Amino acid sequence: MINITLPDGSIRQYPKGTSSMEIATSISEGLARNVLSASVNGEVWDASRPIFSDASVKLFTWNDKEGKATYWHSSAHLMAEALEALYPGTKFGIGPAIDTGFYYDVDTGDKTLTPADLPKIEEKMLELAKNKSQYIRKEVSKDDAIRFFTEKKDEYKIELLQDLQDGQITFYSQGNFTDLCKGPHIPDTSSIKAVKLMNLAGAYWRGDEKRKQMTRIYAVTFPKAKELTEYLELLEEAKKRDHRKLGAELELFMFSEKVGQGLPIWLPKGTQLRERLQNFLRAEQEKQGYQMVVTPHIGSKSLYETSGHYAKYGADSFQPIHTPKEGEEFLLKPMNCPHHCEIYGHRPRSYRELPLRIGEFGTVYRYEQSGELHGLSRVRGFTQDDAHIFCTVDQVKGEFLKVLELTTMVIKKMGFENFTAQISLRDPDNPEKYIGSDENWNAAEKAIIEATSEVDLITTTELGEAAFYGPKLDFMIKDALGRSWQLGTIQVDYNLPERFGLEYIGADNQPHRPVMIHRAPFGSMERFISILIEHTAGKFPLWLTPDQYALLPISDKWIPYCEEIKQELAKHDIRGFIDERAESIGRKIRDTELKRVPYMLIIGDKEAENQSVSVRRQGEGDLGTMSVSEFVAHFTEKLSEV
RNA sequence: GCCAGUGUAGCUCAGUUGGCCAGAGCAGCUGAUUUGUAAUCAGCGGGUCGGGGGUUCGAAUCCCUCCACUGGCUCCA
Numbered sequence: 001m002i003n004i005t006l007p008d009g010s011i012r013q014y015p016k017g018t019s020s021m022e023i024a025t026s027i028s029e030g031l032a033r034n035v036l037s038a039s040v041n042g043e044v045w046d047a048s049r050p051i052f053s054d055a056s057v058k059l060f061t062w063n064d065k066e067g068k069a070t071y072w073h074s075s076a077h078l079m080a081e082a083l084e085a086l087y088p089g090t091k092f093g094i095g096p097a098i099d100t101g102f103y104y105d106v107d108t109g110d111k112t113l114t115p116a117d118l119p120k121i122e123e124k125m126l127e128l129a130k131n132k133s134q135y136i137r138k139e140v141s142k143d144d145a146i147r148f149f150t151e152k153k154d155e156y157k158i159e160l161l162q163d164l165q166d167g168q169i170t171f172y173s174q175g176n177f178t179d180l181c182k183g184p185h186i187p188d189t190s191s192i193k194a195v196k197l198m199n200l201a202g203a204y205w206r207g208d209e210k211r212k213q214m215t216r217i218y219a220v221t222f223p224k225a226k227e228l229t230e231y232l233e234l235l236e237e238a239k240k241r242d243h244r245k246l247g248a249e250l251e252l253f254m255f256s257e258k259v260g261q262g263l264p265i266w267l268p269k270g271t272q273l274r275e276r277l278q279n280f281l282r283a284e285q286e287k288q289g290y291q292m293v294v295t296p297h298i299g300s301k302s303l304y305e306t307s308g309h310y311a312k313y314g315a316d317s318f319q320p321i322h323t324p325k326e327g328e329e330f331l332l333k334p335m336n337c338p339h340h341c342e343i344y345g346h347r348p349r350s351y352r353e354l355p356l357r358i359g360e361f362g363t364v365y366r367y368e369q370s371g372e373l374h375g376l377s378r379v380r381g382f383t384q385d386d387a388h389i390f391c392t393v394d395q396v397k398g399e400f401l402k403v404l405e406l407t408t409m410v411i412k413k414m415g416f417e418n419f420t421a422q423i424s425l426r427d428p429d430n431p432e433k434y435i436g437s438d439e440n441w442n443a444a445e446k447a448i449i450e451a452t453s454e455v456d457l458i459t460t461t462e463l464g465e466a467a468f469y470g471p472k473l474d475f476m477i478k479d480a481l482g483r484s485w486q487l488g489t490i491q492v493d494y495n496l497p498e499r500f501g502l503e504y505i506g507a508d509n510q511p512h513r514p515v516m517i518h519r520a521p522f523g524s525m526e527r528f529i530s531i532l533i534e535h536t537a538g539k540f541p542l543w544l545t546p547d548q549y550a551l552l553p554i555s556d557k558w559i560p561y562c563e564e565i566k567q568e569l570a571k572h573d574i575r576g577f578i579d580e581r582a583e584s585i586g587r588k589i590r591d592t593e594l595k596r597v598p599y600m601l602i603i604g605d606k607e608a609e610n611q612s613v614s615v616r617r618q619g620e621g622d623l624g625t626m627s628v629s630e631f632v633a634h635f636t637e638k639l640s641e642v
Numbered sequence: 643g644c645c646a647g648u649g650u651a652g653c654u655c656a657g658u659u660g661g662c663c664a665g666a667g668c669a670g671c672u673g674a675u676u677u678g679u680a681a682u683c684a685g686c687g688g689g690u691c692g693g694g695g696g697u698u699c700g701a702a703u704c705c706c707u708c709c710a711c712u713g714g715c716u717c718c719a
Contacts, residue, residue, distance in 0.1 A: 103714095115647075201714030202645025209716045213645050216714065248653085257692085257710055309719060316717080335719055369643050369717065370710090378718085467719060518719095555676040582676070590680035604678055614679080622679055 005056035017050040021187065024059050034061040036186045037070035044070065046137055046184040062223055072097035074135055074174075074186040075125075075195075075221040076104045081177035082124035083217075087111055091154045092179065093205055093214050100231070101220030105203050107156070113215050118197040121217075129192040133175040135185035142166035145180060156205065156214075194228035195221050238481055243533035244375040250538055250595065252529075253376065262373040262380035264526055269546040274525050276544050278361055280413070281385055281521065284406060290357040290387055295339035297363060301329040306499055307338040308435050312468050318367045336362035337518060340388040341500040344514070349504040351392060354514060355399050359387035361525070376530035383525045385488075389517040390502070393443070396492060396515050400451040403490050403519045404473075408457070410521040411477060411487065414532060415541060418478035419487075420458040423448055425471050427464030434468050436495035444492040444515075445471045469495045470518075479535040487528065491518040538596045539619065542639050549576035549635075550597045552588040554604035556580065561608045565601065565628055572632050576601075593618055599635070 001013045004023060014023060020038030024031045024047070035047045039058045044066050051057070060067035076095035083090045083106060093105030106113075140148075142161060148171075149157040157180050161169070172181045174189060196219060203216035222228045239245075247253050252270030259265060266274060282292065301320050304310040313334065320329035333339070340358045349356070363383045372378050391399050411419050425445055426434055434441065448471050452459050459473075466472055470493035477487050493516040496502075503511040522528035532540070542548060549569070551562040562578045569576065576597070579588045585602065592600050600616040606625070607613055613631050615623040626634065 112646080199713055200646060203715045204644075207716070209644065213715075215645075218714080255710095261710065307719090313719060317719095337719085364719090366719080371643065371645095371715080372717070373711090469719080552679090553676095554678055557676075582674095584675090584677050584682055585679065586677085587681055588679095593680055600679080602679065606678085616679060 002051065003054045004051070005054075007056075007058050014051075016052050019048050019050050020045065020057055020059060021047040023057060031059065031061075035059050036061055036064075036067040036191075037184045039066065044184050046135070047187055048134075049137065049184070069097040070184055071186055071191070071223070072102040072221065074189070075192055075219070076102040077135070077172065077174060077177060077179055077181070077185070078125050078128060078189055078192055078221075079104055079121065079197075079217065079219055080106075080179060081128055081175050082121050083108070084177055085128070086120060086124055089153075091156055093156045093203075094160070095179075098218075101198065101218060103203075103216050103218045105205070105214040105216045107212070107214050113200055113217070115200065118200075118217075122195045122197055125192070125195045125221075128175055129189040129195075131175055132188050132190040134188045135172055135174045135183075137183055137185070138171045138173065140169050140171050142169055145169050145171070148178070149180070191223050192221050193223055194225045195219065196228055196232070234481060238483070238534070241481070241534045241537045242375075243377075243530040246533050246538040247376065247530075252533070260380070261370060262368060262378070264376055264379055264381070270529070272546040273540065273544060274529060277522065277525065277528070278385065281410065282359075282361075284409070285357075285359050285387065288357070288402065288406060289355075290359040293340070293343060293358055293360050295333070295336060295343075295360060295362060297333050297365075298330040299333050299339060301331055303338045303342070304331055304334070307335070307341070307496060308469065308499060309335055309338070312435075313366075316367060318365060332365035333362070334364050334366045336360055336364065336384060336386045337388055337496060337516070338500075340386075341496060341502060341516075344388075344390050345500055345502050349390075349502075349514075351504050351506045351512070354504060355389050355391035355395050357387060357389045359385075362386050376526040379526055382527070384520050385522045385525065386518070386520050389519070390497070390504075390514040391517070392504075392506075392512065393515055396447045396517070397451050399517055400447060400490065400492065401455065403517060404451065404455055404457070407475060407488050407490065407519070407521040411475065416477040416479070416535065420460065420476050421452065422465070422474045422476055422486075423452060423459055423461045423471070424465030424467075424474055425461065425463050426466050430464065434466070436469065436498065440494035440498070441471070444494050447492050448473055448490075467491055467493075469493050475521075477531070479531060480537070481534075483534075485531045486523070487531070488521040488523045489519065492516075493518060539598070540596075542598055542635075545596070545598060547576050547595075547597050548574055549599035549601055550588075550592045550595075551576065551578040551601045551603060552585060552592065553578065553580070554585050554602065556582060558603045558608055562603055565603070565613060568628055569632070572636070574632065574635055589616065599631075601631070 002016055003011050004014055005011050020040065021032060021035055024035045037044055037060045038047050039045070039060065040051055040055050060070065062068060062071065073096060076097070080092055080095060087108050089109055091107040095104030096102060142164065145161050146158055149161065160180060170182055171178050172183055172185055198218040198220060201216045201218065202213045204213050205211040220231065222231070250269060251267050252273065253267055254265050256265060298321065301310060317334060318332050320331055322329055343358055344356060361383050363381065365381045368378060368380055389399050426441055452473060470491050473490045475487045476484050478484055497514050497516050502514055504514055506512045551565060553559050553562050559578060559580055566576065566578060579592065581588065589600060596618055598618050600618070602614040602616060612625050612627050614625045615631055617623055
């Protein structure tokens with residue numbers, strides 16, 4: 001007998017060789033029906049795999065992340081089976097589960113898959129799923145495995161096998177399909193009830209752009225048809241909120257082929273929004289002792305040679321521009337930090353000046369590959385809400401915590417409730433990607449890890465995600481549709497001060513090297529606004545929205561009264577406009593609703609007579625009639641709510 | 643940059659296997675209407691069918707090429 005510890009701490013005894021599925025059955029039939037996989041001593045296993053020694057077991061169903069991952073990975077195998085049936089000779093790369101669904105990288109030889117082929121594959125998958133084929137695990141020797149795929153002429157799998165150790169190789173089969181796979185898998189195909197192949201994309205074999213490009217098929221499956229429908233509805237909603245669409249409809253920004261791709265042009269309403277965000281942050285930063293600066297859009301190439309940016313990114317950047325007579329070289333500013341280092345270094349600094357906090361809404365230009373550009377979220381010219389804090393080693397932690405506080409305050413003020421932070425450290429296997437000494441890196445990484453551990457913040461740690469000059473703390477927020485986005489960043493940097501030879505004279509009258517903290521709570525105004533648009537579906541917080549109200553006169557004879565109200569509201573810093581068109585009130589309301597103006601003030605005979613306004617809230621409807629001062633009170637209350 | 647796809651009026655789209663002056667709705671303009679909580683009516687203007695080249699008696703439609711956009715990949719200071 002073996003002892004099985006369950007998540008609730010209870011220990012049950014089972015015969016040697018009992019599977020997780022059998023354990024589930026012993027608990028309840030219903031549970032057994034839903035089990036997809038199980039963790040055995042922390043490792044995710046097939047539910048059918050026998051357990052031979054004492055273990056702690058956790059059963060996974062569709063409600064667990066691990067259960068979904070198993071389900072989708074098994075679905076990838078089912079898709080591969082369908083592809084092999086429809087397109088014999090198809091070769092397979094890798095087919096993992098992802099956050100939502102799974103993909104499989106395939107090489108269909110001469111046959112190019114098109115979106116029109118996808119329904120056929122879906123149908124085949126559903127047909128095969130009905131066979132209730134079991135996923136069967138088999139341990140194989142490396143030689144046998146290589147022989148199998150050599151016969152199948154699948155060079156991708158053979159390459160994957162080269163990196164695997166003999167004795168640790170397993171195959172999984174279901175129906176007529178066998179794949180190299182370490183598993184685990186769901187019991188059988190019958191739980192795969194709804195299938196949707198989402199899209200086709202090119203993907204380099206092993207992520208290497210020098211190697212062959214395979215076809216990646218993205219897909220998702222569900223145990224219930226209804227869940228697929230709900231998922232597709234969510235995608236529809238995301239499409240409706242797409243910032244590129246809303247940005248055009250609400251006249252926030254535009255792009256022009258003539259100006260150039262990836263170069264956003266801010267229209268008046270978008271500019272209002274952006275400047276309100278900047279003013280808000282500027283005010284908060286000034287409270288905390290930041291000083292604003294303005295630096296030029298170009299900088300001498302030597303500036304970036306000093307910083308190391310040129311060596312790292314020069315070849316893949318916009319190329320230097322030259323002065324016509326002298327032939328001097330200048331780069332479009334890709335970063336503000338070198339300029340700020342020069343500000344720090346332009347005269348001797350005393351320890352009494354530190355921390356010195358230099359802020360700038362600095363517009364930078366970076367060459368991004370054409371296929372990378374995406375609306376406002378990935379552009380070639382953007383404005384960072386940048387600042388650099390120069391401080392002593394002893395001040396690093398305190399300053400870091402203050403920045404952390406500022407950043408979380410900003411995120412919350414923007415209406416994002418869910419956020420986490422990612423600690424991005426060096427990749428220990430690729431030291432050549434980074435500048436600076438190990439001592440500097442260790443100190444910087446330690447500072448971030450220590451400071452974040454002192455605050456109430458959910459963090460994850462990623463190796464290899466650091467900037468080339470220092471580790472980062474990146475903020476990840478979840479939007480209203482549950483999607484994750486990376487926002488602002490805080491970076492601790494011991495290296496640039498060294499490269500720029502920055503110093504301060506300490507209390508001991510000796511020169512010391514300052515530490516630099518790079519930080520941007522929004523990240524970039526462009527990217528942040530793209531996220532804000534999608535999060536709010538264009539219904540911005542009241543304090544931020546370009547027009548807070550629209551006055552809608554029922555006939556043009558009430559325009560003068562509207563003017564009066566407008567002036568009164570302006571006294572309370574409430575901004576809006578009068579819809580003076582000779583349109584029906586129904587039309588005016590509809591248009592204003594679509595423009596996401598939060599308040600509509602409808603003015604006709606009754607209102608003019610009683611010196612009142614009829615108030616309608618966007619998306620909610622009629623709030624009734626009130627006096628102008630009552631509206632101001634209502635508005636002011638709502639304003640303070642966010 | 644790479645793979646796949648898309649590009650017809652400001653927007654959303656129609657345009658049969660290549661064939662009469664390329665269509666619709668919305669938006670715009672003009673006029674009428676003076677309206678009570680999500681579209682008043684009528685008239686008018688608007689397109690070198692993404693650009694260029696080619697095949698053809700004839701191209702929005704077929705081919706080549708360039709550009710932009712979309713979904714991914716790679717990249718992201």
